[in-house]
Amino acid sequence: MTFLGIHHSAIICSDYQRSKRFYTEILGFTIIHEVYREARQSYKLDLAIGDDNGGQIELFSFPSPPERPSHPEACGLRHLAFRVASVKETVKELERNGVAVEPVRQDPYTSKLFTFFQDPDGLPLEIYQQ
Known part of the structure; x- marks a missing residue:
């Protein structure tokens, strides 16, 4: 078995437009693909980090996601x-x-x-x- 690296990390946000602005305008990540999934009432935004080897972030929005349990020592x-x-x-x-x-x-x-x-x-x- 050979792992070549990390392809992406997935993040669920509470406010899609606010998080999209943060990751694209402030951190400067490039939009690869953006889609609204009507059946799930959810956006999915694929973002490139740096060059081709930088990996990606999948930014998701869902209606009323639960909060993170604690910082930073929650399991996960x-x-x-x-x-x-x-x-x-x-x-x-x-x-x-x-x-x-x-x-x-x-x-x-x-x-x-x-x-x-x-x-x-x-x-x-x-x-x-x-």
Whole structure:
């Protein structure tokens, strides 16, 4: 068995237009495909992250999704991390767009810089220096 990488991560949002704006206009992800699924009263938005090897996000909306149980130690996905060329430059861009960012830290094992911020629904997102 050979895994080649992660193809996509799926995120369910509470406010589709707000989250679509965040992921496309603030984070700069590219829309691959967008569809409204009438039978499910749900949008599905496929977003490209970076180049062809950056993976994708599937952004879903559903009527009245339940809230995440707790932050960040709920069982399941803890956070989603993105590789960036410069954590410090990315932090500046996020803050210019009104996104609150935690203080930058250094990974004690790799010496790489990283930090966390949240999407509009409070999903923990990380940027990690390449």
